[in-house]
Amino acid sequence: DVKVTQSSRYLVKRTGEKVFLECVQDMDHENMFWYRQDPGLGLRLIYFSYDVKMKEKGDIPEGYSVSREKKERFSLILESASTNQTSMYLCASRLGGGPSNQPQHFGDGTRLSIL
Amino acid sequence: GNSVTQMEGPVTLSEEAFLTINCTYTATGYPSLFWYVQYPGEGLQLLLKATKADDKGSNKGFEATYRKETTSFHLEKGSVQVSDSAVYFCALSDPALGTDKLIFGTGTRLQVFP
Numbered sequence: 001d002v003k004v005t006q007s008s009r010y011l012v013k014r015t016g017e018k019v020f021l022e023c024v025q026d027m028d029h030e031n032m033f034w035y036r037q038d039p040g041l042g043l044r045l046i047y048f049s050y051d052v053k054m055k056e057k058g059d060i061p062e063g064y065s066v067s068r069e070k071k072e073r074f075s076l077i078l079e080s081a082s083t084n085q086t087s088m089y090l091c092a093s094r095l096g097g098g099p100s101n102q103p104q105h106f107g108d109g110t111r112l113s114i115l
Numbered sequence: 116g117n118s119v120t121q122m123e124g125p126v127t128l129s130e131e132a133f134l135t136i137n138c139t140y141t142a143t144g145y146p147s148l149f150w151y152v153q154y155p156g157e158g159l160q161l162l163l164k165a166t167k168a169d170d171k172g173s174n175k176g177f178e179a180t181y182r183k184e185t186t187s188f189h190l191e192k193g194s195v196q197v198s199d200s201a202v203y204f205c206a207l208s209d210p211a212l213g214t215d216k217l218i219f220g221t222g223t224r225l226q227v228f229p
Contacts, residue, residue: 031215042221090158094215101147101166104217106158
């Protein structure tokens with residue numbers, strides 16, 4: 001069965017810290033995605049990746065970066081955390097190159113609080 | 116541009132009531148349409164999908180029909196249960212964008228009471 005695992009369910013960090021959120025999938029999917037979810041705003045795409053070492057900006061990339069050194073792992077990095085980055089972060093993966101009806105598979109999310 | 120509009124929640128129903136959650140979309144190309152569900156404390160799960168006009172997606176008693184003429188993909192269930200309480204997201208994937216991105220609506224919270 002499909003499995004996307006996010007390393008932490010809850011995380012508390014301080015303003016200015018460098019924060020790493022990790023995501024691992026076991027389905028050999030090419031595509032991986034990072035979203036943030038905020039009340040009233042739904043899901044907004046931060047970054048995505050089509051393959052190892054490839055990355056594309058999503059709709060709200062400012063203040064974030066990503067790393068994809070291995071196919072199964074996609075890391076989201078907050079270079080200098082700020083309070084407005086307090087949110088729920090969701091990772092997803094998808095089989096690449098197929099038709100548009102291929103769904104994305106999500107992890108359980110990381111609820112990040114920046115104090 | 117592409118967008119998804121969902122009815123605002125929360126939707127509050129008694130058990131065994133009929134459910135409709137409205138979803139309309141705008142798309143450049145011919146999109147695929149999805150409904151995802153998020154139970155409390157969890158990530159999103161695919162509930163159902165439809166690929167072309169008049170397709171009906173169904174799962175766990177939920178149904179949605181791809182209506183190209185009205186650009187809609189409304190979610191329905193004939194008799195809801197307390198366990199259906201969750202947030203429901205409508206989404207589209209448009210091949211005309213040249214990416215595998217999903218465009219999400221803002222979500223609709225459903226609360227079902229016994």
